Amino acid sequence: MLVLSQLIAVAGQFPTYFVIVYVVGFIAAVTIGSIAWYNSKRPAGWEDAQRPDFVPDLEDKESKS
Template sequence: MGSLAIGFTVGAGNFLPFYGVLLLGLIAAVSIGLIAWYNSKRPPGWENADRPSFIPNLNLEEPASAPNPDETTDS
């Protein structure tokens, strides 16, 4: 029987896409975490901390003028 030789060398070039995806995932996780942190209720000691200008302000409160679904009638 003949031998089957597979020529695969492990080098830095083979892992470059892996490191790219890893770096993009890290940047995305940090960005999403920062937005969530600054838009959440702050822990004790951080209540009066200023929001950085690059963090978007997410208004999660319901508008007062929106009708309540329980109050609307179809009749």
């Protein structure tokens, strides 16, 4: 809780749009990274793991034909 209150105090020293850009950028990086990780080759032992429904399948269309 102390960390949250310190974060709010520090955020008050920056313009709001500056903080929003960092928050949106962090969320975008986590989302894109998660999609890339789920579409990458599975580590040993995870080969049969199911992909979540919300992750799009990014297979190359040329490799299917």
